[in-house]
Amino acid sequence: MKIIDTDITDVKVLEPEVFGDVRGFFMETFRDDWFYESVAPVKFVQDNHSKSIHGILRGLHYQTQNAQGKLVRVTSGEVFDVAVDMRESSPTFGKWVGEYLSAENKRQLWVPAGFAHGFYVTSDFAEFVYKCTDYYSPEFEESLLWNDQKVGVKWPIKEGESPKLSAKDEAGVVFERATFFI
Numbered sequence: 035m036k037i038i039d040t041d042i043t044d045v046k047v048l049e050p051e052v053f054g055d056v057r058g059f060f061m062e063t064f065r066d067d068w069f070y071e072s073v074a075p076v077k078f079v080q081d082n083h084s085k086s087i088h089g090i091l092r093g094l095h096y097q098t099q100n101a102q103g104k105l106v107r108v109t110s111g112e113v114f115d116v117a118v119d120m121r122e123s124s125p126t127f128g129k130w131v132g133e134y135l136s137a138e139n140k141r142q143l144w145v146p147a148g149f150a151h152g153f154y155v156t157s158d159f160a161e162f163v164y165k166c167t168d169y170y171s172p173e174f175e176e177s178l179l180w181n182d183q184k185v186g187v188k189w190p191i192k193e194g195e196s197p198k199l200s201a202k203d204e205a206g207v208v209f210e211r212a213t214f215f216i
């Protein structure tokens with residue numbers, strides 16, 4: 035597995051070793067000992083899987099308590115995946131990184147606890163699977179508004195298209211009023 039830095043120190047792109055042959059391919063997608071030693075000393079407790087059609091934008095979510103680190107990847111289609119640093123003490127507080135994750139590039143993104151996370155589906159549909167370092171706690175869930183002007187995420191939304199959001203995400207908080215981490 036190759037680790038690729040992003041513009042935010044703690045957010046990493048992981049590229050698996052892919053073994054292709056006449057049958058197709060094989061790759062290891064996660065090893066607990068390697069991840070703990072080489073990426074972050076965390077343990078994962080919950081796996082999730084969602085499917086979304088083109089133009090869906092899920093996010094930008096985080097839990098203000100039981101904050102979740104997320105190891106995310108795409109098994110069908112392609113998304114533009116975004117992490118926003120919500121840690122007030124971080125030198126990259128309020129900054130964002132975005133990476134294209136796809137079944138094709140097989141890339142994963144490690145998004146530590148303390149980040150708002152979301153993605154926009156650029157393909158006809160996308161299946162999104164991910165591991166979380168804490169359990170789902172809806173009572174502590176917050177949505178940062180996807181198009182907050184201060185954060186300024188440059189989503190790859192084509193001219194004339196607008197993202198399809200859940201009501202919860204439509205009602206996301208602006209950065210100024212969001213809950214931050216230490």
Ligand SMILES: Cc1cn([C@H]2C[C@H](O)[C@@H](COP(=O)(O)OP(=O)(O)O[C@H]3O[C@H](C)C(=O)[C@H](O)[C@H]3O)O2)c(=O)[nH]c1=O
Nearest residue numbers: 082084092093094095096104151152153169170171200
């Ligand atoms: C997240 C989650 C949801 N649910 C239930 C609650 C709802 O009845 C239904 C859909 O939930 P929601 O609309 O919050 O799903 P997403 O918009 O995909 O939320 C996720 O989107 C972004 C990309 C994230 O990073 C988070 O993992 C997560 O917030 O699944 C559960 O039962 N367990 C869970 O862990």
